[in-house]
Amino acid sequence: MKKWSQNLAGYFEQRLKLSGLASFARKKTVPEHGYSFWYFFGGICLFLFILQVVTGIFLLLYYKPSAEGAHESILFIMSHVKFGWLIRSVHSWSANLLMGIIFIHMFSTFFLKAYRKPRELTWVSGFFLLVLFMAFGFSGYLLPWNELSYFATKVGTDIVGSLPLIGKALKTFVLGGQEVSPATLSRFFWFHIAALPALTVLILGLHIWLVQVLGMSVPGRVKPETVREMPFFPNFLLKDALGWILVLVLVGVLCVFFPWETGAKADPLASAPVGIKPEWYFTFMFTTLKLIPPHIFFISGEVLGIMAFLMGGLFWLLVPYLDRKANRGKSSPVFTGIGVVVLLYIMVMTAVTYLLPRL
């Protein structure tokens, strides 16, 4: 038995020269301590992303990316293709779960200050991944071409259009025209299956490379004596796999008991449904903009709100370079406090969207 596997390994080593990688993997360790539970969330993000790519590729087999065919093809997948309902519901549910896990991953790395030197680029690439996945969610939401997605896209791109200076041009680029139209569907489809995946592969590749090469960050408050090192292979990987299997079970249960609905076909001539809003992970921004008074000191409230979010995003991106105390190894309660405020704000604003829909 042993000789057979050794022969096979030798065959591939001669042709793929992976022994360096293999020895790196064998020697690699992952720190284990009170907070190491949070390490798994990055891997779950990766698992859900892979699930998205796989189910997305399957959906591509039957989906028709045109205004005449999109909605009907979804209906066809849900009712006539064997297990089409499952593939499509997995894709929709995983998308939402992924956004949630991304937030958990982002906040856990923030509070545990994993962005400290030398992991600044990991944080920066992570920020861009957040933006890319939100773009994935926004573009994918339009593809079924139903009432909700049509108007949610309209509302979302209207906000883009109100940016000062570049707003109109950016909105026209995003929409492929002046308003949401069949051209927008083609464009969003292109974003969703070509442009965004290409960018994501590059940045995700960098992100994972950095994580592998730099290893896991140990939070400052953990005493070094209490840290045990567990081998990456097979221990950490098997634990990772365990987590992935449980997530898969969750997705399955959600899909069977709450399959994704197809909705009514988009009718551009109809008026927007009451209470139209974007996907839940955008609602904290959406509700903020709704609550801002129309004018603050002669500046449009909406523009002020958008600029505030852009500034906030810039701040968030540059946290590794701004949090000097953490870089010096000291505790930085100010930044922890900022993180708590941001997290609470997002949670409260999201909740308000659904608890007070008539705002």
Added chain:
Amino acid sequence: MNRRSFVNVLLGGTLLGAAASLLYPVIRYLLPPRQAEATANEVTAAKTGELAPNTAKIFKFGSSPAILVNTAQGELRAFAATCTHLSCTVFYEASTESLFCPCHNGRFDLAGHVLGGPPPAPLETYEVAVVGQDIVVSKRA
């Protein structure tokens, strides 16, 4: 069997079972479904020879009813079958060679125009093409 190999067997067995139960739906999904892809703009309403002259058939077009008429002269015509008055479904009246709505007496000719009764607008007409054995109805461009 000792503890160690039991765990390995359990692992291998459940891995196989899980893989099979995940692979089964994927393979069924990839195999083409029996019913051809239905588009919003085109549907096979009937087979040639299915309708005798001066008869008609209701079929589903998108999510609304449509009617395929084989006129007394043997010509195939297709219309939206939802009456433009209060949305009852019209039917073909062979004796008058017109489309009649039983609800309030609306009547349409075989070009979809309103001949009488309350309907305010004509019936939408569709293109009919015979492709082999199939009568294919599609929306006008």
Added chain:
Amino acid sequence: MIRLKRWTGSALLAFSLACLPLGLLAQKNTCLECHNELEDSLQAPAKGFAQDIHQKYGLTCTACHGGDAKQEDMDLAKGRTFRGVPARKNIPELCGGCHGNAASMRAFNPSLRVDQLELYGTSRHGQLLKKGDTKVAVCTDCHGVHGILPSNVPKSLTFPWNIPETCGRCHADRATMKAYSIPADQLAEYKKSVHARALFEKKDLTAPTCNDCHGNHGATPPQVASIAYVCRQCHSATAELFSRSPHRPAFDQAELHECEACHGKHKILPATDEMLGTGPGSVCLQCHEAGSKPYKVASGMRAALDEFLRRRDLAETLLDTAERQGVEVSEAKFKLKEAETALIMLRNLTHSLSLEEVKAKAAEGEKDLAQVTASGEAALKEGKSRRVGLVITTGFLFLLAIALFFKIRQIQKKQLL
């Protein structure tokens, strides 16, 4: 080139200015000028006339009242031809002088009918007026007098949804109607009807209003024998069934008012299934005794209808349950809509009083329902198999997770050694 004298331009200008008053004189209407300065009831005609359709055709006060509209002085304006306010009994002839004359109407609007005066003469209003009763409706009571609008303009007194109120001004007034021994509840009854709902709420202008059943100018209550023909204008399928059923000769003999006997005349409500059969609310029991043949037919038809409805509800419940479980049933729901059409036709068919025909139609519809039910049951099965599939897969995955857990523990133990 003609050599023009230097004063030519100014002469032309002076001439044009002199002509201006002549132009104004051509449009001069002293009646309106004077009456617009007055108040209340003397001003109202002038104000109203601005919207009047006759004004748009170039007709003025003098066309109906006589006089000379160019004279400033009141006596000269009246002159010898001034007729003053026309007497009520003369109004139809006054309006009919133009509106009943094909030659004069052709000059203004060739598409207008010219038989209104003739029809009016045949109506109850016209006949009573001939006998000297001036309290009945004349042209101006329905069309207005100084602000007459064409009937296809929403503000017109004779626009479809204004007609009930226009007729109701007299016919809903108890004091006025008492003199003629006519009830005054028709408007109130009509307002509760399904026709009124269609007209006022759904804004369906094809819905019947007073004139559609009673006629316009020749308004008369429909004769007993002709009520079915009146309703037939829209409900022809039903009327035809009624006409060839045993009810037709029976009703005529009993001098029953056809459709009205079961459906009412002004307060026509949507027909319910309770009206059919032998239960409370049944109209059949008005005439037919228990145990008689018609009684059995009524009971049989109701039973067929009830059975159809029972199957329809069953199919609908199946589809709803499957849909709640997440199974796509839109095609089956479409087929169910076809069954709804069959239901409409089935209810209609009861007017034929033929139990065989009703049963045949029900059987046809039930074929469609059977298909829907089959789809519904298949959908439920699909829903169940999804749950079964989930249990199996989840089972394997949980077992795999447990195996992994043990494996990890095993590896960890080995590493400690």
